[in-house]
Amino acid sequence: MTFQTLDDLDDGQRVLVRLDLNSPVEDGTVQDNRRFDRHAETISELVDRGFEVAVLAHQGRPGRDDFVSLSQHADILTEHIDHDVDFVDETYGPQAIHDIADLDAGDVLVLENTRMCDDELPEEDPEIKSQTEFVQTLKNEFDAYINDAYSAAHRSHASLVGFPLVMDAYAGRVMETEYEANTAIAEKEFDGQVTMVVGGTKATDVIDVMTHLDEKVDDFLLGGIAGELFLRAAGYPVGYDIDDANLYDEQWEENSEKIETMLEDHRDQITLAVDLAYEDEHGDRAEQAVDDIDEKTVSYLDVGSETVMEYSPIIRDSEAVFVKGALGMFEDERFSVGTAGVLEAIADTDCFSVVGGGDTSRAIEMYGMEEDEFGHVSIAGGAYIRALTGAELVGVEVLQR
Ligand SMILES: Nc1ncnc2c1ncn2[C@@H]1O[C@H](COP(=O)(O)OP(=O)(O)O)[C@@H](O)[C@H]1O
Ligand SMILES: O=C(OP(=O)(O)O)[C@H](O)COP(=O)(O)O
Secondary structure (H helix, E strand, C coil), X not given: CCCCEHHHCCCCCEEXXXXXXXXXXXXXXXXXXXXHHHHHHHHXXXXXXXXXXXXXXXXXXXXXXXXXXXXXXXXXXXXXXXCCCEECCCCCCXXXXXXXXXXXXXXXXXXXXXXXXXXXXXXXXXXXXXXXXXHHHHHHHCCEEEECCHHHCCCCCHHHHHHHHCCCEEECHHHHHHHHHHHHHHHCCCXXXXXXXXXXXXXXXXXXXXXXXXXCCCEEEECHHHHHHHHHHCCCCCCCCCCCCCCCHXXXXXXXXXXXXXXXXXXXXXXXXXXXXXXXCCCCEXXXXXXXXXXXXXXXXXXXXXXXXXXXXXHHCEEEEEEECCCCCCCXXXXXXXXXXXXXXXXXXXXXXXXXXXXXXXXXXHCCCCHHHCCEEECCCHHHHHHHCCCCCHHHHHHHC
16 A cells, blocks of 8 residues: 555644545435444544544535535534534635634534535546645645545545645545455456446446446346436336436436447346336335336336346355445335345355445445445445456545655
């Protein structure tokens, strides 16, 4: 490992710490999850060592329902570290600078959602990000920058790649452990069948990575939004938006060519759902074989039971299984059949497994499984599958300079 860690940092300094607290939001309420647990270890260590700590993090994407303030995150973090965490509703404005100046040893202050600043997005070269007003203003307030956000390290955003170019930069404990685990996993070789379960809502991330994993992975089992897009490419009348959610059409525009090429060149490596589940007029789960769908009139929220029956033996025969993204909206028990079914099949075998994703890893406890039934549970989704390809993550690269 070539980056500096908290072991290289003298106690008691004023530090700017980038966490990934990006969480599911239900009806405006931020849901506690494994990311808080893991980052709490880094923050607790900094508090115990007398650092003055300001936290940078993002939540959601502009224009989506999950794009909310970090005020609730500060409260959740308080519970996890059993120590007061303050919040200021600015990222680098005058009030934020004032509150940062007021920090004493052991204080923790969460700054507002980085994605509320114009400079944070879009993805640009680290050099450009390092010159933004956001980075240039905050850098003067701190002795060092710590990046603990491995799960966001595939994004070239200001708060992730700008600071290491203009400040002393270190990896936090989560960055360190996730980097070590995922790099070792990427280097593993398997004699037997390697399976990747691909779901979730961020189809663009997974499709891009799938095109680089076709030699490493023998079988991709599809579900979630990516699964429906693949079904669309295979000629089924699904995989487009029928409401305001904007889950499918934009990602279809971005990826349709890649999906069609994957289907043409690697059809034998791709297993698609044979049935899908939706909410019927009584509010119950109903299932429909994909061959019987003439027109998409409902939102499909899970893969069906037949699909789980087809995926389970493939998992049982695998030497390694990688999961990225949920097969359905598992937070609602009616639509947990696909995600819980696949995770249970993995837990029941002695294959090597990795379950990744801030959201997906929540399903483990939610459906009565234990973390130690899996080889590695990563709080990263897109970052970990990108690491599997052997590619460096931009946020890690800048720490290694
Ligand atoms: N068919 C679907 N419709 C709506 N949401 C879905 C569907 N399938 C999966 N999801 C949602 O995907 C989320 C996980 O997406 P994503 O962020 O890509 O994965 P992760 O957080 O695991 O990286 C879950 O919260 C789940 O509710
Ligand atoms: O949740 C995240 O990624 P993940 O869903 O792939 O685990 C990261 O916080 C990155 O968020 P983004 O995909 O909105 O850039």
